Amino acid sequence: MNKYMIYLNSKRCIGCHGCEVHCKTNKKLPVGPILCEISHEPLKAVRGVPRTEFQFRSCYHCEDPYCVPVCPTGAMQKRQDGIVFVDQEKCIGCMACAGACPWGIPQYNSETGKAIKCDYCMDRVDAGLKPACVTKCATHALKFVTLQEI
Amino acid sequence: MKKTVWSMCGMCSVRCPIKVEVENGRVEWIEGNPHILKGALCAKGSAGVALIADDERPQQPLIRKGGRGAGRWEPVSWYTALDYIGEKLNKIIAQYGAKSVMMSCRGGPWADFFKTFIHGLGSPNFTNHDSGCGRNVHHASLSIYGLGRKDLIYDIKNAKHLVLFGRNILESLRIAEANQVLDMLDAGGRLTYVDVRQTMTGIKATRFFQVRPGTDYALALGLINAIIKREAYDKEFIEKYVTGFDELVEFIQPYTLEWAAKECEVKIKPLQMFVEELAGDRPRVVFHPGWMLSRYNDSFYASRSLQILNVLMGNIEVKGGQLFPKGAADCGVKGIRNLSSLITQKPADKRADGVGWKYKHFDKGPGLFHLFYDAIETGEPYPMKAMICYRHDPFNCFPDPAAQKRALDKMELLVSVDTHYSEFGWYSDVILPESAYLERESPIALQKGLKPRLIVRQKAVEPKFDTKPAWWIFKQLADRVGIGQYFPYNTIEELWAWQLEPTGYKIEDFNAKGFVELTDKPIMYDRNNLDGKFKTPSGKIELVSKVLTEAGLPSFKPYVSPIKPPEGMFRLVFGRSAVNAHGHTINNPLLYELLPYNTLWINKREASKLGINDGDWVDVISQPQEVTGTIRAKVTEFIHQDAVYMIHGFGRQIPLQTRAYHAGMADQKLQIGLLKEMDPAGGGLCLCESFVEVRRSAKNPKRSVEL
Ligand code: SF4
Ligand code: SF4
Ligand code: SF4
Ligand code: SF4
Numbered sequence: 001m002n003k004y005m006i007y008l009n010s011k012r013c014i015g016c017h018g019c020e021v022h023c024k025t026n027k028k029l030p031v032g033p034i035l036c037e038i039s040h041e042p043l044k045a046v047r048g049v050p051r052t053e054f055q056f057r058s059c060y061h062c063e064d065p066y067c068v069p070v071c072p073t074g075a076m077q078k079r080q081d082g083i084v085f086v087d088q089e090k091c092i093g094c095m096a097c098a099g100a101c102p103w104g105i106p107q108y109n110s111e112t113g114k115a116i117k118c119d120y121c122m123d124r125v126d127a128g129l130k131p132a133c134v135t136k137c138a139t140h141a142l143k144f145v146t147l148q149e150i
Numbered sequence: 151m152k153k154t155v156w157s158m159c160g161m162c163s164v165r166c167p168i169k170v171e172v173e174n175g176r177v178e179w180i181e182g183n184p185h186i187l188k189g190a191l192c193a194k195g196s197a198g199v200a201l202i203a204d205d206e207r208p209q210q211p212l213i214r215k216g217g218r219g220a221g222r223w224e225p226v227s228w229y230t231a232l233d234y235i236g237e238k239l240n241k242i243i244a245q246y247g248a249k250s251v252m253m254s255c256r257g258g259p260w261a262d263f264f265k266t267f268i269h270g271l272g273s274p275n276f277t278n279h280d281s282g283c284g285r286n287v288h289h290a291s292l293s294i295y296g297l298g299r300k301d302l303i304y305d306i307k308n309a310k311h312l313v314l315f316g317r318n319i320l321e322s323l324r325i326a327e328a329n330q331v332l333d334m335l336d337a338g339g340r341l342t343y344v345d346v347r348q349t350m351t352g353i354k355a356t357r358f359f360q361v362r363p364g365t366d367y368a369l370a371l372g373l374i375n376a377i378i379k380r381e382a383y384d385k386e387f388i389e390k391y392v393t394g395f396d397e398l399v400e401f402i403q404p405y406t407l408e409w410a411a412k413e414c415e416v417k418i419k420p421l422q423m424f425v426e427e428l429a430g431d432r433p434r435v436v437f438h439p440g441w442m443l444s445r446y447n448d449s450f451y452a453s454r455s456l457q458i459l460n461v462l463m464g465n466i467e468v469k470g471g472q473l474f475p476k477g478a479a480d481c482g483v484k485g486i487r488n489l490s491s492l493i494t495q496k497p498a499d500k501r502a503d504g505v506g507w508k509y510k511h512f513d514k515g516p517g518l519f520h521l522f523y524d525a526i527e528t529g530e531p532y533p534m535k536a537m538i539c540y541r542h543d544p545f546n547c548f549p550d551p552a553a554q555k556r557a558l559d560k561m562e563l564l565v566s567v568d569t570h571y572s573e574f575g576w577y578s579d580v581i582l583p584e585s586a587y588l589e590r591e592s593p594i595a596l597q598k599g600l601k602p603r604l605i606v607r608q609k610a611v612e613p614k615f616d617t618k619p620a621w622w623i624f625k626q627l628a629d630r631v632g633i634g635q636y637f638p639y640n641t642i643e644e645l646w647a648w649q650l651e652p653t654g655y656k657i658e659d660f661n662a663k664g665f666v667e668l669t670d671k672p673i674m675y676d677r678n679n680l681d682g683k684f685k686t687p688s689g690k691i692e693l694v695s696k697v698l699t700e701a702g703l704p705s706f707k708p709y710v711s712p713i714k715p716p717e718g719m720f721r722l723v724f725g726r727s728a729v730n731a732h733g734h735t736i737n738n739p740l741l742y743e744l745l746p747y748n749t750l751w752i753n754k755r756e757a758s759k760l761g762i763n764d765g766d767w768v769d770v771i772s773q774p775q776e777v778t779g780t781i782r783a784k785v786t787e788f789i790h791q792d793a794v795y796m797i798h799g800f801g802r803q804i805p806l807q808t809r810a811y812h813a814g815m816a817d818q819k820l821q822i823g824l825l826k827e828m829d830p831a832g833g834g835l836c837l838c839e840s841f842v843e844v845r846r847s848a849k850n851p852k853r854s855v856e857l
Pocket of ligand 3: 008012013014015016017018019020038056136137138139140141142
């Protein structure tokens with residue numbers, strides 16, 4: 001069962017795109033791959049104020065991921081706690097995973113020649129910390145939720 | 151080897167406290183200081199690692215070989231560059247006197263350093279960027295309270311109502327302040343936002359007024375009128391601390407709320423409801439007096455009016471209002487020692503910008519940079535021959551760089567000290583590359599507040615290139631012009647120890663959290679006894695300012711309606727994005743990835759009249775001279791029809807910055823003639839007082855006949 005999720009409190013989010021860079025710098029990614037993304041709808045006037053809502057998207061860490069079975073080397077894996085991740089040692093960069101994922105989530109890292117995707121910063125999670133995007137969100141709008149606690 | 155380094159972010163001028171994790175000489179992680187910011191950081195803050203890695207910055211001192219701006223440089227050693235500058239300066243000083251040398255910086259906690267350098271040299275000509283930024287706000291605050299713009303802080307978190315006139319507080323980002331705004335909103339507080347367009351801040355507002363450009367002053371006047379008419383002001387506070395209220399009441403009569411609604415082109419009903427809210431929410435209402443308010447020719451009076459509204463709310467030294475920032479003395483301790491304390495004799499000459507003698511109502515501290523151009527051009531009151539800019543890029547922050555260059559050609563020495571190539575640096579004679587903030591230490595700074603603290607920037611990693619920290623550069627320069635005694639240290643440790651000596655603290659005391667708090671409890675003054683806290687000539691809050699009166703300026707200026715743009719033209723306004731700090735981060739690879747160019751916002755109806763579709767290329771043509779640029783249009787209904795808008799900082803022209811080079815457009819290059827347009831009362835430049843023509847560009851091909 002999936003244990004974690006990242007929740008965005010859109011009321012606090014100010015669309016500063018900090019989380020995207022927090023993620024990239026933590027994973028030492030070059031220009032190109034972006035593992036989490038903030039987006040918003042075009043503005044619409046609500047009671048005189050033009051407004052919008054923000055969405056945060058990384059990887060859905062599907063219960064039954066499309067990306068895992070297509071991977072020819074077993075690099076793409078799902079952990080016990082639900083985190084879907086790429087084992088960098090095994091990955092050959094064929095990007096079959098990206099083709100299989102309905103949202104094209106896995107990205108190509110041109111510096112390593114391998115796939116990369118959000119893994120909830122599992123090294124940090126395993127060390128008792130929170131994902132980079134959540135830890136450093138400019139307004140504390142992102143929350144790392146442990147579902148079993150609810 | 152792993153280590154934790156406490157530092158201060160340097161990606162923008164906010165200087166958020168940060169915690170840096172370093173492993174084997176590499177920055178592995180940067181987060182907002184957990185004791186102050188609970189980890190929070192903006193995109194720029196994280197992109198600091200890309201700044202260190204970036205090799206598109208000056209890597210060693212450079213001396214110009216070709217003509218100015220030609221981009222031919224000779225890489226030299228530090229000692230060659232410093233000797234070169236030292237010799238030139240000594241020659242200029244011998245011929246024209248020390249006063250012919252000027253020094254500019256970007257203000258902030260370390261301005262003391264640069265002031266000491268230039269005053270030590272014997273020149274009064276210390277200045278900064280602020281006449282293209284917050285001078286109107288600063289002078290407005292001085293005229294009312296006798297206190298500068300930073301001598302009152304806003305307790306936004308505890309406010310019931312925050313009112314922002316174009317202060318785009320969630321995009322012109324300061325992390326701690328943005329969190330205060332969101333905390334206030336979470337607690338049910340109200341946010342009223344006034345601007346000519348919708349912004350990231352405006353989308354969070356409870357009320358939004360899209361006003362006609364240049365009418366902020368009218369709206370503020372209408373509000374003052376309504377508040378007084380409704381008697382929704384703090385009579386006791388005014389009785390006790392304020393002079394000039396009767397004159398205000400008389401002046402304000404014609405400026406009714408109904409008049410303001412018409413002038414600003416907003417509906418009257420919501421305005422009336424807004425006034426009702428204010429009446430109920432006071433005194434916990436903050437009218438932000440503006441940040442970057444070098445905009446219109448009445449911005450000074452607009453800022454004054456916002457301060458008058460604060461006074462009417464009686465919001466001084468109350469929870470959720472404006473608070474006095476406390477310093478070391480309030481905590482009963484001694485503060486740090488400043489280098490300027492070593493200067494026993496202030497330079498005798500009058501300032502070349504005229505501040506202090508020709509313009510007596512302006513703050514003498516940094517004067518007004520743009521007024522130096524008059525002196526440079528005319529040689530009056532005396533010739534100006536050398537300019538040193540530390541971190542300040544006048545070509546990016548002041549209008550009309552071409553006009554600036556024409557004036558600067560009269561000068562013999564231009565020196566740029568900066569981490570990156572600034573547009574000014576590219577035109578200068580010597581570039582002294584400063585180490586990036588993660589590669590350098592800075593002197594200890596005092597941050598005033600309810601709980602004042604001392605804070606320090608430590609070096610996280612060794613410089614990647616042959617760059618140096620400012621404390622070293624200026625010490626070396628000082629030695630070469632014979633004023634080394636004002637910089638009594640050889641190492642940063644010696645400087646820190648010297649600064650800290652009166653306080654009894656040691657640099658080791660910063661190891662635990664990166665800062666030292668001077669008190670553990672927030673300090674508030676007794677609101678019933680604020681006598682002596684206002685530094686006006688009368689010691690009161692002066693609605694009729696003695697300083698302005700003596701300068702022959704009105705305290706209440708009759709409103710003059712801004713001219714409407716001629717047919718087919720638009721008022722050019724500009725602003726900020728949260729992912730860039732002015733121009734100096736545009737070339738950062740990770741930030742460039744987020745926002746590679748700016749666009750021109752244009753009102754939907756106007757665009758359709760001109761046949762412009764969203765995403766089209768448009769030509770923007772300045773007046774009166776024709777400077778043209780091409781940029782993509784962003785067609786939106788959420789900007790006033792009289793205005794077009796672009797994010798400031800783009801359109802850079804330094805070939806070595808391959809990403810930023812010619813990406814997007816620079817508003818200041820279109821602001822022809824505005825270098826000399828200043829608000830005579832506030833000293834701020836009127837950067838939004840220019841019109842541009844917009845045309846669909848021929849760059850939108852109907853046919854393309856390539857193979
Ligand atoms: S990469 Fe796509 S398919 Fe795989 S877990 Fe994430 S969202 Fe699901
Ligand atoms: S790119 Fe890597 S993770 Fe993706 S399918 Fe290929 S081997 Fe597996
Ligand atoms: S860092 Fe936080 S506030 Fe900024 S865009 Fe991401 S979620 Fe929103
Ligand atoms: S606001 Fe962002 S760039 Fe500016 S100092 Fe703070 S973290 Fe750094």
